[in-house]
Amino acid sequence: MNTFTEENYLKAIFHLSLQNEYASTNQIASSLNTKAASVTDMLKKLADKHLINYTKYQGVTLTPSGEKIAVDIIRKHRLWEYFLVEKLNFKWDEVHDVAEELEHISSKELINRLDEFMGYPKYDPHGDPIPDSNGLFKTHQLKPVSALAINENGIISGVRDHSPTYLQYLEKMHLTIGKKITIREINAYDHSLTIEVNDQKIHISREVANNLLIAI
Amino acid sequence: MNTFTEENYLKAIFHLSLQNEYASTNQIASSLNTKAASVTDMLKKLADKHLINYTKYQGVTLTPSGEKIAVDIIRKHRLWEYFLVEKLNFKWDEVHDVAEELEHISSKELINRLDEFMGYPKYDPHGDPIPDSNGLFKTHQLKPVSALAINENGIISGVRDHSPTYLQYLEKMHLTIGKKITIREINAYDHSLTIEVNDQKIHISREVANNLLIAI
DNA sequence: TTAAATTTTTAGACTAATCTAAATTTTTTA
DNA sequence: TAAAAAATTTAGATTAGTCTAAAAATTTAA
Secondary structure, three states: OOOHHHHHHHHHHHHHHHHHOOEOHHHHHHHOOOOHHHHHHHHHHHHHOOOEEEOOOOOEEEOHHHHHHHHHHHHHHHHHHHHHHHOOOOOOOOOHHHHHHHOOOOOHHHHHHHHHHOOOOOEOOOOOEOOOOOOOOOOOOEEEHHHOOOOOEEEEEEEOOOOHHHHHHHHHOOOOOOOEEEEEEEOOOOOOEEEEEOOEEEEEOHHHHHOEEEEO | OOOHHHHHHHHHHHHHHHHHOOEOHHHHHHHOOOOHHHHHHHHHHHHHOOOEEEOOOOOEEEOHHHHHHHHHHHHHHHHHHHHHHHOOOOOOOOOHHHHHHHOOOOOHHHHHHHHHHOOOOOEOOOOOEOOOOOOOOOOOOEEEHHHOOOOOEEEEEEEOOOOHHHHHHHHHOOOOOOOEEEEEEEOOOOOOEEEEEOOEEEEEOHHHHHOEEEEO
16 A cells, blocks of 8 residues: 555646656646655655656656556545535535545545445546546546637536636636536637626636636 | 544543543553554653643543544544445444544544534444534443343443454344344353344353443 | 562664755756 | 756755663562
8 A cells, every 4th residue: 555645646747747748856846845855755766666657857657557546546536526516515616625635545445335326427526537446537628718719619518727716716607517608709909708608798818718628 | 733643542542541541551552553662652742732641650641632632533433434334335344444544534624514414413333422513422321231131121222342243243143223132041151141132032142242232 | 568570661773754955967048 | 069047866854653672660469
C-alpha cells in the first residue's frame, strides 16, 4: 500500500500529463503546494517503486502501475463527489476538499459498493467521467463555449476551472451540467458573449466562456 | 487539527478509561499494537497539548478537550458503521476496519449530513450508542446473558467482543441485536446455557454468554 | 520490608516527508 | 554560441512517529 502523499503525487502527475504529456518538477511542486526540492526527493522514491519513469532534469511520466493507482484515486474522488452531491445534498462547489480526504480510504469493497448504491454513475457533479472498477472511462470530447459560433448551441458538459468561486458563479447564472445554451452575440472587442439559457439571455465574459465546456 | 495517530491514542485512552478509570502505558501500547516506549513519547506530546492528564508512572486520563475529540471520533466511527450496514449492505462483522479509516475524515459538515441522511440513528450495528453532534449519548445499562437466571428473558442489545469471528458466530445462531431470548437451562458444571431464540432452543458456552449483552 | 518482578521512562537511532541554501544542469536569448 | 536566466538537484537539517536496549520507578511477594 502507498502513503497518502505518494498517492497525491501520482494523481498530480496524472493530471499534469494529460495537458503536457509529461510533468515537470516545478509543475508538480506548484500543484501540490510544496517545494521543488521535496518533489525531487519523492520522484526518486516513486521511481524506485517503478511507479514513474524518471530521468534527472527530464520530467516524469507514469508507468502502467503508477497510472493504475492514479486512476483508482480519481475514481474514488469522483464517486465520493457524486455521493456528496446526490445523497447528502452538498453543492457542487463544496465537495472538492472533502473528496480529497475520502479518496484515500483504501477499501476496494467500499468503493465498489458505493458505486453500486448510486447506480454506477458515469460522470461526477462537474461533468468529469468516473472510471469504472477496471479503470476504464470515456474521455468525452469537449470544447469551450468560446469556440462556438453565433447561433450554434450545445449542452453544458464540463468545466475547466473547479474553483468554488467559478462554480458558484455558474450556479447563480444557471449554467450547470446538462443545460442547453445557444450563442446569440459575440462582442468583437472583448470577446464576451450573450448566450441563451432557459429562454433567458445572459452575458458572460470570454474568461468564463473559456472554462465552460460543451459536448461535441 | 490533530494527526490520525493522536486521534487513535485519544480514542484508545477513552475506551480504556471506561473500564479502568485510567489508562496505563502498557494497556495503551497493546491496544494500539505499539511499544510502551512509543506510548510514553506520545503521552508527553498529548499532555503538552492539554488533551490528557499525565503524571509519570501514574497512567493517564483525558481532559475535557481530549474527551471531546475522542467522542467525536467515536461518533464518526459508529455513524460510518451504521452507513456501511444500512446503506451499503455490509455485514456487521465486516465494518470495523473500514470505519477505522473513515472516522478520521475531518469534515464536520460531512458527518452531520450523513447523520441526517440516515435519520439520526441512536445505535450502531453492534448496539453501541452513537453520540449526537454535541457529543451526548446514553450509556444504556446492559448486563451479560450469563447474569440471567432460568426462565428470565431479555432483548439482545450489545456485544462485549467485536471480533469478526464472534460476530459471525452470533449471526449464524441468529443472536443479533433486537432479538428476544429466554434462558431455559444452565449447566452447573461448565456454566453453558440453553436459550430460546425464535422459538428454537440453542446451546451456547459461558464465554459466548459473557460477551452477549441484554438491556436491563 | 527488602528482593524480585513488572512497568514505565530515557537514550539514542531510524524512516518518511519536508524545508532552505547552495550547486548543477538545461534553456533562453542576445 | 556564450552568458544569463530558469529549472532542477544535492546537501544538510527538522519534525512526527516509531523502535531497541538500558535505566529507573513502582508493585508484588516472600
